[in-house]
Amino acid sequence: MKKLVSVPGFIMLCLSAAGLVALAFFIGTWTASSGKVAVEGAFVTVPDSITATTGYLEYKVSVPDTEANLAGVAVSFSTTSRYVTLDPASGTVTTDSDGMARIGVTTNPDAPAWARSAVVEASFSVGGLSVTSKTPPISIKTG
Structure with missing residues (x-):
């Protein structure tokens, strides 16, 4: 047989x-x-400024030179400014089916008028590979 x-x-x-x-x-x-395989992350959407109204940053996790986006990857966001709040407050967002992680940013109500800018950093790990990216300085608008 x-x-x-x-x-x-x-x-x-x-x-x-x-x-x-x-x-x-x-x-x-x-x-x-x-x-054998590279993984990259990049900010896709960054607001012109951070205000009291929630704005959103979008970060995409993908395999370069392909159309493969990675879903289910935990991306950790942090900021250089104590006058900016992340939503969710934990700063960790999981990528959706398009490989996109979306986090909200707002200016704290007690932010002084002299607060000028903030940088947001995103980092993630896949297997033994870690990737970190930073935004250019984003203007903080108070009042």
Whole structure:
């Protein structure tokens, strides 16, 4: 009796049917030392200024030179200014199905008029690879 499907072939068929073949490949190759897969993060949307009204920063996590966006990655945001509040307050947002993490920023009500700008930093890790990005200084508007 001939074997029609090998066990590894059957497993790959099951994985592809579930849409997980790409995920299984990337999980096995996301290492900083292997150089097989690179991961990048970039700010896509940055407000012109931070005001008392919530503005949003959008940060995209992807595989460069492909159209692969990474969902489910925890991105941690922080700011250089104590006069800026992040929403959610924890500063951690998980990327959606488009690889996008979106966080709100507002000026604190007690921010002095001399507060000028803030830089927002985003960082994440995938496997053994860590990526950090910073915005250019964003103007703080008070009052």
